[in-house]
Amino acid sequence: RPPPVEAPDAKSEGTKRVKIGIYFATWWALNVVFNIYNKKVLNAYPYPWLTSTLSLACGSLMMLISWATGIAEPPKTDFGFWKTLFPVAVAHTIGHVAATVSMSKVAVSFTHIIKSGEPAFSVLVSRFLLGETFPAAVYLSLIPIIGGCALAAVTELNFNMTGFMGAMISNLAFVFRNIFSKRGMKGKSVSGMNYYACLSMLSLLILTPFAIAVEGPQMWTAGWEKAISQIGPQFIWWVAAQSVFYHLYNQVSYMSLDEISPLTFSIGNTMKRISVIVSSIIIFHTPVRPINALGAAIAILGTFLYSQAKQ
Numbered sequence: 001r002p003p004p005v006e007a008p009d010a011k012s013e014g015t016k017r018v019k020i021g022i023y024f025a026t027w028w029a030l031n032v033v034f035n036i037y038n039k040k041v042l043n044a045y046p047y048p049w050l051t052s053t054l055s056l057a058c059g060s061l062m063m064l065i066s067w068a069t070g071i072a073e074p075p076k077t078d079f080g081f082w083k084t085l086f087p088v089a090v091a092h093t094i095g096h097v098a099a100t101v102s103m104s105k106v107a108v109s110f111t112h113i114i115k116s117g118e119p120a121f122s123v124l125v126s127r128f129l130l131g132e133t134f135p136a137a138v139y140l141s142l143i144p145i146i147g148g149c150a151l152a153a154v155t156e157l158n159f160n161m162t163g164f165m166g167a168m169i170s171n172l173a174f175v176f177r178n179i180f181s182k183r184g185m186k187g188k189s190v191s192g193m194n195y196y197a198c199l200s201m202l203s204l205l206i207l208t209p210f211a212i213a214v215e216g217p218q219m220w221t222a223g224w225e226k227a228i229s230q231i232g233p234q235f236i237w238w239v240a241a242q243s244v245f246y247h248l249y250n251q252v253s254y255m256s257l258d259e260i261s262p263l264t265f266s267i268g269n270t271m272k273r274i275s276v277i278v279s280s281i282i283i284f285h286t287p288v289r290p291i292n293a294l295g296a297a298i299a300i301l302g303t304f305l306y307s308q309a310k311q
């Protein structure tokens with residue numbers, strides 16, 4: 001994720017807290033709705049490359065309309081901006097499609113349990129590729145994160161290798177996205193909302209040819225007819241909902257980045273996963289064994305310890 005652009009400290013601390021609270025609550029709620037519709041769509045229509053593309057297309061269209069009608073002010077960008085955005089967009093595209101492929105194969109809760117291990121990837125990449133070192137407590141916090149994720153994975157009732165690897169690839173890709181966007185946002189005056197809009201558009205351009213190559217219109221049309229015949233016309237609304245909510249939750253998360261530190265952001269992101277894991281288990285009646293839930297709880301606790309250790 002891009003680094004925060006701290007707002008000038010004119011507002012009182014109290015107002016700022018309320019604002020951040022509203023951002024977080026909105027972000028989590030939008031994310032829960034996205035995850036539910038996304039899974040409902042994937043259950044009836046298992047074409048994650050297309051649904052990932054539609055999410056980006058919908059967000060791009062919403063932002064183009066907002067700019068054209070003056071709802072949002074278009075950003076002033078130059079070639080240099082798009083050049084530094086390119087690696088961020090590649091990583092965002094890979095992370096997004098990999099997470100969606102994962103969710104097409106396993107329970108939403110399982111994908112998010114594995115995704116709660118993202119801090120571990122962040123530390124390992126920073127240590128071994130960038131040569132950054134951390135206090136011992138940070139390394140120690142990786143033990144419950146990795147151990148908890150491993151325990152949850154081996155005891156998962158509906159384990160699937162593609163689902164597992166998709167979530168792991170998504171973790172790795174999002175760590176690179178964060179590193180690249182940290183560099184890309186430096187000294188730029190583009191707001192969080194517009195930064196995410198540009199990211200969606202560039203990711204859409206990157207993803208479309210791959211989606212056509214991997215799945216393609218023939219599969220999409222046949223699958224679409226089947227889904228409509230099974231679900232009825234409301235299936236179109238499910239697709240629309242997953243696309244709109246995907247954009248909205250990401251937009252709000254990038255807007256909140258304008259106000260908070262990356263650390264607060266990562267704590268917020270972990271709490272977001274708890275709400276997604278719990279609500280999706282309830283809604284989809286996901287079978288969970290106690291040992292499996294214990295693994296998830298240890299992994300999430302490890303992420304909190306990691307946040308504390310990094311502070």
Ligand code: 3PG
Pocket residue numbers: 095096097099100115174
């Ligand atoms: C996606 O489809 O991009 C993933 O669901 C994103 O996951 P995250 O925003 O919860 O990391």
